[in-house]
Amino acid sequence: MLLKEFTHEPKSVAIIGGGVAGATAAVHLAELGLKVTLIERGEGLVNGPPICHLHAGGNLYREISTQQCIELLKQSIDTVRLYPHSLNVRPTVIAVPQSDAGNPDDLLPRLEIIKQCYQEFVETDSANKVLGEPGDYYQLFSKQQLEALANKIQPSHPNTIEHWLIPFAKHSDLDALKYPVIAVQEYGWSVFRLASSADLVLEQLPNSQTLTQTEVYALERAGEQWVVGCRRQDDSRFEVHADYLINACGYETGMIDDLVSEHRTRLVEFKAAYVTHWDCNEQWPEVIFHGPRGTEQGMAQLTPYPNGVFQLHGMTKDITLFNNGLVGSTPESSQPKLPSELESKIKQGWLESERIERTHKAIKHMSQFIPQYQTATELGKPLFGAQQIPGEDDTLRAADVTFAGDNYARVEIVKGSSALEAARKIVEQWALYEYDGQSIEVLHPQSMMLSAQAVETRAEQMAVAREYPIELAQYFGQ
Missing domain, CATH: 3.30.9.10 (D-Amino Acid Oxidase, subunit A, domain 2)
Known part of the structure; x- marks a missing residue:
């Protein structure tokens, strides 16, 4: 159950960046009942570096440590359970x-x-x-x-x-x-079926909103809250207020760090x-x-x-x-x-x-x-x-999240399968929810309701819209 019984407004979280990290954090937190606003500059979710396999064990990288391989294995298993139609x-x-x-x-x-x-x-x-x-x-x-x-x-x-x-x-x-x-x-x-899974879940949850084609241009603390200055493509501007801020901007994570004056190597x-x-x-x-x-x-x-x-x-x-x-x-x-x-x-x-x-x-x-x-x-x-x-180690493959202050987190994944682990660590660090041993499936009822056909259909639409062959979105294998 939630630590806060929501006799008042539930805690709110603003997530900047709708890649694998941001979309997964939004799915996880929204499924837990938190008020989530996902802000993405692009036209859709999960439109970043190429993804082609889970790295379930890290066998493809001879140069990384065995411990990183084990971490990637566990993270990959959890990710498959959250996104079963993406394999x-x-x-x-x-x-x-x-x-x-x-x-x-x-x-x-x-x-x-x-x-x-x-x-x-x-x-x-x-x-x-x-x-x-x-x-x-x-x-x-x-x-x-x-x-x-x-x-x-x-x-x-x-x-x-x-x-x-x-x-x-x-x-x-x-x-x-x-x-x-x-x-x-x-x-x-499949990066496209992962994207479609997240998209379908978030549009069904009333406590979640996804703002695409929206850029963050200003950030400031107002008491215990964050005020996020947003700008749409037509240059109209508005603010999002949130109790917590998650920086999931992928390769541009440092730009948000600079806006909030939290330096990171x-x-x-x-x-x-x-x-x-x-x-x-x-x-x-x-x-x-x-x-x-x-x-x-x-x-x-x-x-x-x-x-x-x-x-x-x-x-x-x-x-x-x-x-x-x-x-x-x-x-x-x-x-x-x-x-x-x-x-x-x-x-x-x-x-x-x-x-x-x-x-x-x-x-x-x-x-x-x-x-x-x-x-x-x-x-x-x-x-x-x-x-x-x-950090400074270019062989690092298993990484997830770091914190600065009481209500600012950076999701710093290198591999997409680390995203759910990062979201869970955020929940635990900020005491947003008491997991009490609940399974991934129980925690994500809306995700578990998705059908394979619905996920593939939306994924195909995304692939076509992004000018990629439709086959990249389709099921392959057993």
């Missing part, structure tokens, strides 16, 4: 190329720890079994096993790891890889992923070819969607990463300043020539491991944005 249920293949200095065997101790942690989470609460059976969390494949799979025909509805690996085995250059190859129950995550990194089409009639898993970040042999990542649509990352400075794309705050300002050409991409869009050039480089990068991928074609604008990283 694309298919495995991820992790392959180490011959050109890479790493060894696949080095990944196994961490995988075993994560597998055991997942087993313990499921034993503690059966509702945590959202990533398949714990005993099947990962599987190893030798070259001989993959060569045998390459001779098989994939069923129209693949339902085993072996089924999913048939196209990988058939089309990858198996001689270019070290063994074993690892398949992990690391599922896909952080990094910001600009990244992009590229949307392509490849005539392949099989259903692919996600595939990660490891490589040293920022070099010409940087990690190559293939993320599948329906109808031959694939999203590509290439962790080189000519593809996903950018020269001078990682910047830091200064003693004078909490807001790192991106180069003007990257700011322009965020605010005005991409030059057609650069979009095509980088997409073709991503295709070429992938084709060194999947030779037939060289026939793929570009398919529209990239998924892109800037990612904030609190």
